[in-house]
Amino acid sequence: xxxxxxxxxxxxxxxxxxxxxxxxxxxxAATTPVLILLLLALRDQPEADASVLIVPAIALLAGVAFxxxxxNFSSRQLDRSLNAYVAALEKVADGDLNQRLPxxxxxxxxxxxxxxxxxxxxxxxxxxxxxxxxxxxxRALQRLESDTQAILEATSRQITMANEQDAVVTETTxxxxxxxxxxxxxxxxxxxxxxxxxxxxDISRSGTAAVSETIEGMELIRRKVEDIADKxxxxxxxxxxxxxxxAAVNNxxxxxxxxxxxxxxxxxxxxxxxxxxxxxxxxxxxLADQNRDATVQVREILGEIQRATNSAVMVTEEGSKGVDQxxxxxxxxxxxxxxxxxxxxxxxxxxxxxxxxxxxxxxxMDQLTQAMRTIKHATTETVSSTMQVEASxxxxxxxxxRVRDVLAGLRL
Amino acid sequence: xxxxEWADHWRDIDLVDGSRQADLLRSRLRERAQQYAAPLPxxxxxxxxxxxxxxxxxxxxxxxDVMLVRAVRTVPNVTPVPGxxxxxxxxxxxRGKIVTLFDLRYFFDMLPHDDQPPHELIVVEANRxxxxxxxxxxxxxxxxxxxxxxxxxxxxxxxxxxPDRLILLDIAALFEDDRLMIGERD
Numbered sequence: 001x002x003x004x005x006x007x008x009x010x011x012x013x014x015x016x017x018x019x020x021x022x023x024x025x026x027x028x029a030a031t032t033p034v035l036i037l038l039l040l041a042l043r044d045q046p047e048a049d050a051s052v053l054i055v056p057a058i059a060l061l062a063g064v065a066f067x068x069x070x071x072n073f074s075s076r077q078l079d080r081s082l083n084a085y086v087a088a089l090e091k092v093a094d095g096d097l098n099q100r101l102p103x104x105x106x107x108x109x110x111x112x113x114x115x116x117x118x119x120x121x122x123x124x125x126x127x128x129x130x131x132x133x134x135x136x137x138x139r140a141l142q143r144l145e146s147d148t149q150a151i152l153e154a155t156s157r158q159i160t161m162a163n164e165q166d167a168v169v170t171e172t173t174x175x176x177x178x179x180x181x182x183x184x185x186x187x188x189x190x191x192x193x194x195x196x197x198x199x200x201x202d203i204s205r206s207g208t209a210a211v212s213e214t215i216e217g218m219e220l221i222r223r224k225v226e227d228i229a230d231k232x233x234x235x236x237x238x239x240x241x242x243x244x245x246x247a248a249v250n251n252x253x254x255x256x257x258x259x260x261x262x263x264x265x266x267x268x269x270x271x272x273x274x275x276x277x278x279x280x281x282x283x284x285x286x287l288a289d290q291n292r293d294a295t296v297q298v299r300e301i302l303g304e305i306q307r308a309t310n311s312a313v314m315v316t317e318e319g320s321k322g323v324d325q326x327x328x329x330x331x332x333x334x335x336x337x338x339x340x341x342x343x344x345x346x347x348x349x350x351x352x353x354x355x356x357x358x359x360x361x362x363x364x365m366d367q368l369t370q371a372m373r374t375i376k377h378a379t380t381e382t383v384s385s386t387m388q389v390e391a392s393x394x395x396x397x398x399x400x401x402r403v404r405d406v407l408a409g410l411r412l
Numbered sequence: 413x414x415x416x417e418w419a420d421h422w423r424d425i426d427l428v429d430g431s432r433q434a435d436l437l438r439s440r441l442r443e444r445a446q447q448y449a450a451p452l453p454x455x456x457x458x459x460x461x462x463x464x465x466x467x468x469x470x471x472x473x474x475x476x477d478v479m480l481v482r483a484v485r486t487v488p489n490v491t492p493v494p495g496x497x498x499x500x501x502x503x504x505x506x507r508g509k510i511v512t513l514f515d516l517r518y519f520f521d522m523l524p525h526d527d528q529p530p531h532e533l534i535v536v537e538a539n540r541x542x543x544x545x546x547x548x549x550x551x552x553x554x555x556x557x558x559x560x561x562x563x564x565x566x567x568x569x570x571x572x573x574x575p576d577r578l579i580l581l582d583i584a585a586l587f588e589d590d591r592l593m594i595g596e597r598d
Binding site for chain 2: 254255258261262264265267268269278279282285286294
């Protein structure tokens with residue numbers, strides 16, 4: 001082919017022009033799908049470099065220039081070379097981007113041959129660049145597809161989790177409401193306990209006062225009992241003295257009786273003269289007997305009085321002991337009531353603190369409920385926006401699929 | 413001591429209260445004055461009765477002829493006499509005179525069961541012998557009709573018994589008993 005190109009002639013220039021126009025039209029046909037691809041890519045990636053356009057533009061200009069140049073070039077070798085170019089470019093047009101123009105081995109003196117060589121080299125360069133770009137696009141497309149897949153999976157997971165979160169938040173809100181109800185009840189109970197404890201405190205205070213009064217009363221009783229004991233002792237001494245007096249009176253009565261007996265004996269012995277005296281003696285004796293009877297009676301009564309005073313002394317002693325014991329008991333009861341009052345007061349304080357803290361808990365629960373509501377709202381929004389993202393990503397994936405379908409027609 | 417019992421005592425004490433006692437005394441005196449003012453219903457002739465002094469010793473009632481009685485006393489401090497028979501209870505000092513105490517119960521072998529010591533005595537004199545008979549209670553001088561005295565032939569030193577079981581002692585005969593003499597004889 002190189003040898004055939006040597007004897008070039010003007011006559012073949014028309015054929016050359018024709019073939020070059022065919023070449024040109026083929027070049028345009030070959031670059032057009034590349035341009036379409038590039039435009040598609042640019043639509044999805046608007047920020048892509050605009051310089052990509054320059055390459056096909058240059059190719060187009062080169063093709064036109066090449067056509068004008070080979071118009072005057074005519075030789076069989078040139079024809080053959082151009083035919084080879086056309087064949088290669090046709091294959092490229094069928095999608096085989098690996099095809100390259102066979103560069104003919106023409107002499108460097110031949111101007112037209114040189115042009116054809118340079119044309120072939122330039123087209124090959126363009127093809128190399130296009131191949132590089134398409135390979136890059138293909139690689140980016142694969143990444144894009146895997147990324148969109150990952151994003152879709154992630155958004156799907158996110159939606160699922162957001163739904164789960166929503167359920168959990170709903171559940172938590174219900175629980176918080178239950179807890180709040182319980183806390184409210186606790187607060188009410190604590191309040192009522194505090195009130196009851198306050199009443200108890202009042203009662204125990206009045207109980208303490210009553211115990212004090214009882215202690216005073218006991219003291220009074222003790223003094224009274226001691227007075228009674230003293231008086232009874234005095235009474236006992238008096239009865240003792242009365243007994244002594246009675247004994248003396250009794251003795252006197254006995255002596256009177258003896259005197260009367262002697263007198264009556266003397267009167268009897270005196271006979272008739274002693275009769276009047278006997279009457280007197282009898283009378284004295286009667287008086288003495290009566291005296292004795294009376295003293296016996298008085299002695300009996302005195303004995304009973306003494307027994308009574310003795311038992312009264314014992315009873316008052318027991319009473320005194322009982323009062324002492326009672327005082328001890330009342331004192332210990334007073335201590336117990338005071339302790340009780342202190343304990344109840346503490347319980348009342350604690351109940352009031354419980355009521356206050358449960359009120360604060362209620363406020364906290366309200367805040368918690370509010371926060372839960374906010375979280376629920378945010379979750380809902382998250383779900384809706386995630387779904388929007390998902391739709392966008394799906395659209396993106398559809399675009400990528402379309403690009404891939406286009407690229408599938410190319411052999412790389 | 414309940415209040416009811418106290419009330420009883422106050423009532424008892426009220427009996428010896430001045431006003432009541434005075435009323436009682438006045439009524440008794442009036443009664444007695446009427447008794448004395450009444451004429452003796454049937455004066456008994458003097459030779460138909462005997463005047464005696466009645467006394468109690470243990471469960472028995474005795475009487476001695478009032479003419480033999482020298483004095484009636486309560487028993488003062490007794491000085492026991494060692495070696496003397498049991499019916500001699502000892503000696504006492506009556507206004508400077510030493511008198512022997514004689515207990516009829518031991519002499520008649522009527523030994524006392526529940527011994528309440530006799531605290532009264534009757535000084536009697538017979539056959540120039542003066543002794544004190546101990547007794548529990550001297551009842552006083554009384555008259556006993558001869559016609560009412562029933563003889564007690566089986567019992568020595570008695571002159572009989574009255575319907576109200578008063579045993580008349582024959583002191584003169586009793587004092588003749590040899591057993592009474594101890595130590596000396598005249």
